[in-house]
Amino acid sequence: MSISPGGMMTFTINGVRLEVEAPPETSLIDILREKLGLTAAKEACGIGRCGACNVLMNGNLVNACLLSAWQAEGAEIVSLEGLDAFPETRLLRTALAEENAFQCGYCAPGFTMALTALFREHPEACVNDIRAALEGNICRCTGYHSIIRGALAASKALAASASSGDIDGDHHPQQ
Ligand code: FES
Ligand code: FES
Numbered sequence: 001m002s003i004s005p006g007g008m009m010t011f012t013i014n015g016v017r018l019e020v021e022a023p024p025e026t027s028l029i030d031i032l033r034e035k036l037g038l039t040a041a042k043e044a045c046g047i048g049r050c051g052a053c054n055v056l057m058n059g060n061l062v063n064a065c066l067l068s069a070w071q072a073e074g075a076e077i078v079s080l081e082g083l084d085a086f087p088e089t090r091l092l093r094t095a096l097a098e099e100n101a102f103q104c105g106y107c108a109p110g111f112t113m114a115l116t117a118l119f120r121e122h123p124e125a126c127v128n129d130i131r132a133a134l135e136g137n138i139c140r141c142t143g144y145h146s147i148i149r150g151a152l153a154a155s156k157a158l159a160a161s162a163s164s165g166d167i168d169g170d171h172h173p174q175q
Contacts, residue, residue: 009069013038014082022069029053029064031072032079040080040109044138051137052106054113055079061117063136080109088119091161092154099150103141111137115151123158130155 010019013036020035032038032055044052046065053064056078083089092115102108111134118125118133125133130151139147 009073011072011074012076014078015085020069024068024070026069027065028055028057028062028067028069028072028077031069032064032077038079038081041113042106042109044106049136049138050107051110051114051134054110054137056113056117059117059120061114061136080112083112083116086116086120088116088123088154088158091157092116092119092151095154095157096147096150099146099153101142101147101150102139107137107139107141111139111147115154119154119158123155123162125151125155127152 007021007023008019009022009024009031010017012018013032018036020031022031022035027043029041029043032041033043041055041064042052043065044050048063048066051063054061055064056062057067057072057075059076078085089112092112096102096108096112096115102111114133114137115130118129122129127148130148134144134147134151
């Protein structure tokens with residue numbers, strides 16, 4: 001794939017097909033934040049170490065700080081702003097909130113993207129799966145325990161919803 005000589009890139013963001021004018025070397029995180037005003041993904045380390053810039057590209061978790069426009073040409077990108085399209089997201093957000101998973105929240109979009117990617121593949125992920133899925137995400141505030149608790153609660157809620165056939169999260173497990 002390549003961007004046209006005029007620097008126009010075409011891709012799908014959160015279900016909407018867009019054409020954006022950008023030099024081929026422009027980072028995907030800059031396109032999202034500066035060109036499209038989608039500011040949930042953050043640029044923190046800028047070198048692929050922290051996960052603050054996580055988005056899904058063609059269903060795979062990627063670091064938007066490491067990708068250039070030409071690499072995203074024609075791709076389907078989902079940022080945190082588009083996660084409501086996934087039924088797993090409602091349960092995940094509720095579980096993270098109920099466990100007070102985050103403090104300042106700066107890392108929350110990246111963790112949420114990483115966990116969504118995990119649960120779409122493995123809805124009943126165990127704690128080891130969760131830890132492995134979050135290896136690329138850094139949180140400076142929490143010590144991670146609350147995030148892991150929230151993710152485990154989400155996994156249990158997803159399993160309960162799957163067995164009741166209610167993946168949209170209307171199932172309310174007994175307290
Ligand atoms: S900003 Fe992209 S991984 Fe840290
Ligand atoms: S909650 Fe502050 S960086 Fe994670």
